[in-house]
Amino acid sequence: MRKERLSRMGMKKSERQFRSRLNQMIANSGLLRGTLTLRKVTCGKKCCRCAEGEPHLALVLTASAKGKALQLFIPKSLEGTTRRWIRQYRQAENILEKISLEHWDKLKKRKV
């Protein structure tokens, strides 16, 4: 308990700022790990233009989780939200990486 308190006091300003930003993101933002890609698809209707070589464009969200491939078609109405969640996840991930590097530094300098 006491040791934790001391180490928090000894936290660099940069680490405090990273943690504060990460806390905000985790508390308030949608976070999603995945990739959004535009894919050419055919709908299967024989009389459709896609059957004549002019495919439809579909937004597909992909990721792998626990060794399985996840895939989800995203309607246009949810594209903005999906892109925002993905962007926020990457931002949170970048901040987490910075905090991790601060800890590499702590171990290196034996300032634990």
Ligand SMILES: [Zn+2]
């Ligand atoms: Zn079609």
